[in-house]
Amino acid sequence: MKELERIDDYFAGRLxxxxxxxFEATLPQNPALARSVAFYLLARQTARQEARRMLKPxxxxxxxxxxxxxxxxxxLLVLGVGWYLTVWQTPPSAREVADQYLSERYSQxxxxxxxxxxxxxTGSHFYNMGEFxxxxxxxxxILQREPTHPEALKRAGLVSLRLxxxxxxxxxxxxxxxxxxxxxNPGIFLEALxxxxxxxxxxxxxxxxxxxxxxxxxxxxxxxAGQLVEKITDN
Numbered sequence: 001m002k003e004l005e006r007i008d009d010y011f012a013g014r015l016x017x018x019x020x021x022x023f024e025a026t027l028p029q030n031p032a033l034a035r036s037v038a039f040y041l042l043a044r045q046t047a048r049q050e051a052r053r054m055l056k057p058x059x060x061x062x063x064x065x066x067x068x069x070x071x072x073x074x075x076l077l078v079l080g081v082g083w084y085l086t087v088w089q090t091p092p093s094a095r096e097v098a099d100q101y102l103s104e105r106y107s108q109x110x111x112x113x114x115x116x117x118x119x120x121x122t123g124s125h126f127y128n129m130g131e132f133x134x135x136x137x138x139x140x141x142i143l144q145r146e147p148t149h150p151e152a153l154k155r156a157g158l159v160s161l162r163l164x165x166x167x168x169x170x171x172x173x174x175x176x177x178x179x180x181x182x183x184x185n186p187g188i189f190l191e192a193l194x195x196x197x198x199x200x201x202x203x204x205x206x207x208x209x210x211x212x213x214x215x216x217x218x219x220x221x222x223x224x225a226g227q228l229v230e231k232i233t234d235n
């Protein structure tokens with residue numbers, strides 16, 4: 001409500017010069033405010049046209065904010081959600097899709113799977129609590145004893161992603177992906193995600209090659225790899 005009042009005050013000339021300058025400076029950097037302004041202007045134009053049709057004077061510029069709110073909501077419904085998404089939202093980038101996948105799939109690590117060592121469980125508890133440095137210490141201690149431990153490599157790589165250590169994450173996922181005796185191996189797919197997260201020159205091409213390897217080899221992450229390849233191609 002306050003936002004619409006501020007927009008109404010701006011177009012009615014009721015803002016001080018300082019507030020007006022602040023409003024204009026904020027507008028290009030605030031998509032939500034820009035949408036509200038667009039709805040305000042559309043509502044005002046609709047009201048003006050209706051007033052002309054009815055041949056009755058109407059103080060369009062000073063319409064009650066409550067009316068503007070209702071009219072904007074109605075316009076949104078008339079225009080449709082699909083139009084709203086098309087005009088105001090841009091498709092997510094490959095990196096954003098990678099972030100979404102990592103958030104949905106690996107925001108928490110399982111700690112009750114059969115065969116897990118106490119160290120893996122401890123490191124996973126730290127990871128789930130957001131204590132990534134402690135988790136890294138635990139997983140690294142496992143790798144010092146067993147450098148090819150697949151689950152430790154995977155979880156240590158995920159910790160590296162969380163900490164922004166993309167080079168280390170890539171190296172750990174690569175070591176995991178090189179293991180050919182695992183029933184399911186997400187190493188190649190996760191290495192591709194790490195490249196997308198790092199975002200250096202040529203990383204997108206490196207990620208695409210790895211994702212195609214996942215698709216062609218019918219490896220773990222094949223469905224998501226297909227979606228990411230499309231995003232990389234589109235962007």
